[in-house]
Amino acid sequence: MPYRPPQYTPADNPTAAPPPIPHALGPTITDVARECGVSAATVSRILNGQHRGDPTTRGRVQATALRLGYVPHSGARSLVTRRTGALGILLPDLFGEFFSEFLRGIDDVSHEAGIHLLVTSTHADPEQLRAAAAAVRGRVDGYLIVAPGNRANAVITSLAEQLPVVVVGIDARACGAPSLMIDNAAGATAVAEHALARGYRHLAMITGPETNEDAVARRDAFRAVFARAEPDVTLTEFAGDFSQDSGWNAAHTMLAHPRRFDFVFACNDTMATIALSVLRDAGIRVPENMGVAGFDDLPMARFLTPPLTTVHVPIEELGRRAMRTLIDCVVRGAPSRSSVELIPTTLAIRGSTVPDTRRARS
Amino acid sequence: MPYRPPQYTPADNPTAAPPPIPHALGPTITDVARECGVSAATVSRILNGQHRGDPTTRGRVQATALRLGYVPHSGARSLVTRRTGALGILLPDLFGEFFSEFLRGIDDVSHEAGIHLLVTSTHADPEQLRAAAAAVRGRVDGYLIVAPGNRANAVITSLAEQLPVVVVGIDARACGAPSLMIDNAAGATAVAEHALARGYRHLAMITGPETNEDAVARRDAFRAVFARAEPDVTLTEFAGDFSQDSGWNAAHTMLAHPRRFDFVFACNDTMATIALSVLRDAGIRVPENMGVAGFDDLPMARFLTPPLTTVHVPIEELGRRAMRTLIDCVVRGAPSRSSVELIPTTLAIRGSTVPDTRRARS
DNA sequence: TGGTCCCGAGAAAACGTTTGCCCACCCCAG
DNA sequence: CTGGGGTGGGCAAACGTTTTCTCGGGACCA
Numbered sequence: 124m125p126y127r128p129p130q131y132t133p134a135d136n137p138t139a140a141p142p143p144i145p146h147a148l149g150p151t152i153t154d155v156a157r158e159c160g161v162s163a164a165t166v167s168r169i170l171n172g173q174h175r176g177d178p179t180t181r182g183r184v185q186a187t188a189l190r191l192g193y194v195p196h197s198g199a200r201s202l203v204t205r206r207t208g209a210l211g212i213l214l215p216d217l218f219g220e221f222f223s224e225f226l227r228g229i230d231d232v233s234h235e236a237g238i239h240l241l242v243t244s245t246h247a248d249p250e251q252l253r254a255a256a257a258a259v260r261g262r263v264d265g266y267l268i269v270a271p272g273n274r275a276n277a278v279i280t281s282l283a284e285q286l287p288v289v290v291v292g293i294d295a296r297a298c299g300a301p302s303l304m305i306d307n308a309a310g311a312t313a314v315a316e317h318a319l320a321r322g323y324r325h326l327a328m329i330t331g332p333e334t335n336e337d338a339v340a341r342r343d344a345f346r347a348v349f350a351r352a353e354p355d356v357t358l359t360e361f362a363g364d365f366s367q368d369s370g371w372n373a374a375h376t377m378l379a380h381p382r383r384f385d386f387v388f389a390c391n392d393t394m395a396t397i398a399l400s401v402l403r404d405a406g407i408r409v410p411e412n413m414g415v416a417g418f419d420d421l422p423m424a425r426f427l428t429p430p431l432t433t434v435h436v437p438i439e440e441l442g443r444r445a446m447r448t449l450i451d452c453v454v455r456g457a458p459s460r461s462s463v464e465l466i467p468t469t470l471a472i473r474g475s476t477v478p479d480t481r482r483a484r485s
Numbered sequence: 486m487p488y489r490p491p492q493y494t495p496a497d498n499p500t501a502a503p504p505p506i507p508h509a510l511g512p513t514i515t516d517v518a519r520e521c522g523v524s525a526a527t528v529s530r531i532l533n534g535q536h537r538g539d540p541t542t543r544g545r546v547q548a549t550a551l552r553l554g555y556v557p558h559s560g561a562r563s564l565v566t567r568r569t570g571a572l573g574i575l576l577p578d579l580f581g582e583f584f585s586e587f588l589r590g591i592d593d594v595s596h597e598a599g600i601h602l603l604v605t606s607t608h609a610d611p612e613q614l615r616a617a618a619a620a621v622r623g624r625v626d627g628y629l630i631v632a633p634g635n636r637a638n639a640v641i642t643s644l645a646e647q648l649p650v651v652v653v654g655i656d657a658r659a660c661g662a663p664s665l666m667i668d669n670a671a672g673a674t675a676v677a678e679h680a681l682a683r684g685y686r687h688l689a690m691i692t693g694p695e696t697n698e699d700a701v702a703r704r705d706a707f708r709a710v711f712a713r714a715e716p717d718v719t720l721t722e723f724a725g726d727f728s729q730d731s732g733w734n735a736a737h738t739m740l741a742h743p744r745r746f747d748f749v750f751a752c753n754d755t756m757a758t759i760a761l762s763v764l765r766d767a768g769i770r771v772p773e774n775m776g777v778a779g780f781d782d783l784p785m786a787r788f789l790t791p792p793l794t795t796v797h798v799p800i801e802e803l804g805r806r807a808m809r810t811l812i813d814c815v816v817r818g819a820p821s822r823s824s825v826e827l828i829p830t831t832l833a834i835r836g837s838t839v840p841d842t843r844r845a846r847s
Numbered sequence: 848t849g850g851t852c853c854c855g856a857g858a859a860a861a862c863g864t865t866t867g868c869c870c871a872c873c874c875c876a877g
Numbered sequence: 878c879t880g881g882g883g884t885g886g887g888c889a890a891a892c893g894t895t896t897t898c899t900c901g902g903g904a905c906c907a
Contacts, residue, residue, distance in 0.1 A: 198560030
């Protein structure tokens, strides 16, 4: 990734004159010092709390800084402290409610730590991840990476050698970075067992992307329960990739299939929502003729028709924990120990698998 | 907002020793210069494209920079250029799909301009907005503000005096900043006219927050159509605030109302979704007994049961345009001319207002 | 051939902050 | 009265980059 300087000039007019007037800077530490009749060093120490000195001076300096609206220049500071006070959030793609929730958790933690967030959301593959990380290099003290798939190990490893890294979504122990993972197996298992307990026998599953470890884990756990189920139970898989379109295609493929299914498990709520919609259009009653379950428990899931049985994932909590872990790594300055934290999931049983819709607002 | 230095130490242990090992920095410009046998000045000029000089030297420097993986220290650079290459995105709150879509548009544009995004999402009122802006002061070249309500004018005005500002969601001409606004009036008007054309006569509206200009505009436009409708048409308003909970409360209040309604317009899709759910639980058929319409056209809207008639808002495009406007301001260095750009909306007619559900995937 | 101009590239200052080192002062004890 | 320890606070270097000023050399024209 060759270095490319920031381009404020619009792409359609690369020859435009460089902007002449940079923004006005506020008061500097020298201004505060002069105003108080002390040296810049003293101001710096007081404002950073390292100074146990004269309370009078301290009060005066703080008051002056406040009055002048002084905010230290973060660039100058990071130049000497070698810390930026910011963390890079590298997201594969910003789709749907999942990432709003996730970001909310992250923002919450970072906000109270006084840490800033550099967010990028445009990596779909390892190479773009590398580019995104390179772009914010030097501006951040660490990376929070939501894995774009399971092929990114090499990139993550090389990033983790330079800065603290926390990975969400894949097991990155081999990369030397702590990982946080959703307990997909428990969730998918619970769905499968619930389906069988409810008497459903011919199961369909709409899978997620092959490269997504969450998706694979959900699929495998679902398969595993099927493998030890009674022989009259069948399981058929239809390929999806978590997107709306793929859900639509998979649901229609399922309906065209010669086998009559009585249950469909979509590996995320987005696809489950679409499945519900397709089934309704086809005149199939849920849950009587067919049970439907999803995964994620998006805020909307309980308000669908019928309310969607799904695996609850504490998404915001996931973001929060990931952020705490990352901050912890940065504090220790250690090159991010390997570890895996499993985020528990629970099955939220609603109207798409049990007839009584009175439980609408479970 | 008193200055508070970044706190990497976890809040529960404020006395922890300061982190001893700052992250290792990569190669500096001096390293590249030494490696090539030229001066740092030359490297700087070449890498920034200001150098039309000797192609041999240029090629050598570029190759070396690439080989060493040199990335300039953004702090040092911003110290002298007085630009940071980053923009601050100040969001009121990260809820639902709306902001994922919005952020996607923003990220898209900034990414291709090589500009970084500092995202904050924790301001619910003007004072918090001021604090959020102060926190990133000096780290950004401009602000993209999604208004937390219509009381923020004073804060926005003072921000706009210092840095380029673009505002989304309120008319900030008085603040000296360009604004982008959704054409709420057109959308709400279209809904009202559609409802009346479909023969609905007793309309209910679930409003948004009083402090939100979008919400107010939608309400007023809907009222206006009612005002010039035939006398047998009634309109009753129920207070909401765009949240799921408020939608639930408003829908139930509506059902308890002595008047029998045959149409409900929720001022955003989140509340409309809840309304659909509540009506289903109450055994009211949509659209036969009651029509439902929302606003925003979230990606999920067309997959609800029945598919939701709603006002389509090009959310991603909104983010994209806002970002382009902001970048334009920063480029010109001008203190952000006042202007208002209106983002057009269109009515998406679906099954929640017209019986034929065959149009499911319109 | 001599003068002029241009172009490539280096030296050095400046940006705002932190921090190690040092000094001066004060207080207290001997 | 003097010496020592402790403390408040100043000086100056350093961080990595851009940019202005400068100079040397080569080309071109008369």
